[in-house]
Amino acid sequence: MEKSVYEPPSSDVDLSKSIEIPEDISKKIKNGWIAAIISGVMTLGVMLLAINTGAMGDLFDIWTGVDVIIIFLLAFGIYKKSRFSATFMFAYFLIAKILIIVETGKPSGLIMSMIFLYFYFQAMIGTYQYHKIIKIPKASMKPTANVPAD
Structure with a gap:
């Protein structure tokens, strides 16, 4: 049976589902x-504990909530799987830990930070x-319709 002229063209838009991603790459991202x-839960827990007990009021403020x-x-x-998010998280965490060490003068939590x-x-x-x-070379992309030359 032939397709109707009124049927819209179909294409596989989400090509990333058809590409096999190696397990080690998926594991790195998942970890x-x-x-x-x-890290977020630990920061939130310490922030809430500090707010409830009134301890360490100098270190925890509204910016800790933003953090x-x-x-x-x-x-x-x-x-x-955002490259920006992964890169920014690495840099953000590294800079935050350096600033904490500079502020307090002691390298507390260094082993956990390294992990x-x-x-x-x-x-x-x-x-x-x-x-x-998942990057598809443009040369391998095939045209979807024949367009007559002018």
């Missing part, structure tokens, strides 16, 4: 967004590898 969620929101938004971006930085760096690498795999 990155999970690490970001854990939590940024971390969760970046975690969602990493989940969606998070490792996962953020791996997520950054994973998102770049993912986009390299």
